[in-house]
Amino acid sequence: MYTTGTAFLEALYEAGISYIFANLGSDHPAIIESLARAKKDNKELPTVITCPHEFVALSAAHGYAQATGEPQTVMVHVECGTQNLGGAIHNASRSRVPVLIFAGASPYTQEGEKIGSRNEFIHWIQDVRDQRGIVRGYTKYDNEIRTGSNVKQLVYRSLQIAKSEPAGPVYLMGPREVMEEKTEPITLKTDLWQPISPEAIAPQQLKQLINDLTAAKNPLIVTSYLGRNIEAVKELVYLSEKLSIPVIESIPHHLNFPHNHPMHCGSQWNVSDQNPILAEADFVLVIDSDVPWIQMLNKPSEEATVYYIDVDPLKEEMPLWYIPSKRFLKANSYVALQQINEYIKHHCKIDQKAIFKRRKKYSKIHIEQMEEKRHKEQSRTDVITPEYVVACVREVIDKENTIILNEAITNYPAVSNHIRLDIPGSYYGSGAGSLGWNGGAAIGIKLAKPEKTIVSLTGDGSYLFSVPSTVHWMANKYKTPFLTVILNNAGWKAPKMSTLGVHPRGVASETGEYWVNFDPISDLAKVAEAAGNAYPINVEKHEEMKGALQKGLNIVEEGRSVVINVKIPHVYAKDETHIKWEQYNYLTVDNK
Known part of the structure; x- marks a missing residue:
């Protein structure tokens, strides 16, 4: 029937x-x-x-x-x-x-x-x-x-x-x-039920935007998810190179701009200090970003001209949201960038001396940032740092054929700043706030791109939220093997940092009690083995890291998922991030 x-x-x-x-x-x-x-x-x-x-x-x-x-x-x-x-x-x-x-x-x-x-x-x-x-x-x-x-x-x-x-x-x-x-x-x-056509910038507003952009001495582009459309990345690179405009990624959950490009000036998360490039910008083009900066901590100057381009520039589903801008333009980023680039190409006179000067300036900043990152990646004999883990991943993967997933939460910046990828479509985050996306997403992306190697970098909290028993049963049944690397600090560090951000000298800070630790520690890799025949690897020494990763990738290539559980400093350890938050918030409290 x-x-x-x-x-x-x-x-x-x-x-x-x-x-x-x-x-x-x-x-x-x-x-x-x-x-x-x-x-x-x-x-x-x-x-x-x-x-x-x-x-x-x-x-x-x-x-x-x-x-x-x-x-x-x-x-x-x-x-x-x-x-x-x-x-x-x-x-x-x-x-x-x-x-x-x-x-x-x-x-x-x-x-x-x-x-x-x-x-x-x-x-x-x-x-x-x-x-x-x-x-x-x-x-x-x-x-x-x-x-x-x-x-x-x-x-x-x-x-x-x-x-x-x-x-x-x-x-x-x-x-x-x-x-x-x-x-x-x-x-x-079915072709009569197509989605609506992408929106463009109105001609008069396009002209005004480009006039302000080309008049700026220190323009800047900020984005988070422009890379949803791979073609848009090419247009962004063209614009950046044409006018020597630096690009900052704010909490990126796509590959929006090649990380090794001299105009790439890093990614930022809940940073507790002012980004100097953002502070000195006299023109900021925000394109595809829900949270381009944290206004309480890190924002452009009051004199900066801000333009906001997004398919949802008013964030109508977010009750509290505002970024004061000269114009809010509802447009598809790929279409908008095509319009901007075509207009500049055919209608603008470019001050090549100013552009050369900017290129030299921001290329130098990019090189300095890369050197600083390399310094943070240096191996330490006492602990395994997240930056070191990510650097090891970067060195062993085949970048042409690998997709990286990032749900490392408090170590999100370590992944986004140190993985250094250049190929659009090679990097994803959840783009939202409910933890556990990484496991199911790895299966979905592997089904979509079976020829790619999927590497998921996650915290232990995010790993547990992902329902790993279900994830690895599915990965085994449907032949979607992937490599998981758990940055295991034995707890939820995010609530601890949030508490320090509001009560830097409170009782929790004094007593060290945050109710976020996972002691006694579970053997998380074994969970995946029991549920879906994933190969478990535990790493506690920095000299084991690269070998474990290479072994894991070889096993994944053979068709079996691997979970590498890496011991990093405990959530209760008073690390550099903790101290930095304390210093910043002490200063804020004292000033108030």
């Missing part, structure tokens, strides 16, 4: 969906039956990836979309599975990745009036007043499938909205009776 469930699956396939990351339940008999019939009849449908945890399912779809720009489907069980998506839907929303989430719903009949009527006790327990409302704060669109007659239209519309900028997750739900309903097959032209 051709049902709504059959039509739904057909619509996904016709729309180009490759994978359904599924955690199935009692609401999905129509889906399961349709999948089974399709397999029996050799009918092509999206491949089902069984996901024992919903957070991992959505993280995998998130990673796939980051690597390809194409949404996949996540299928979960009624309102329980919807809630189990947890922080992963926050990540997908804030990172602006397209994904279609489908959940069943409890049957709406209970006496056998229709096929699929209630026949299990949970159908009463899982019936809630507003299932869609659980995720409404994070989705661009939500709807309920009420008939098979227009289910394909709903799927196409959902994906059209998900892919239109700003991209994001969409949510459909369907009760059992509706999904079991007999319906008639229909064929629709």
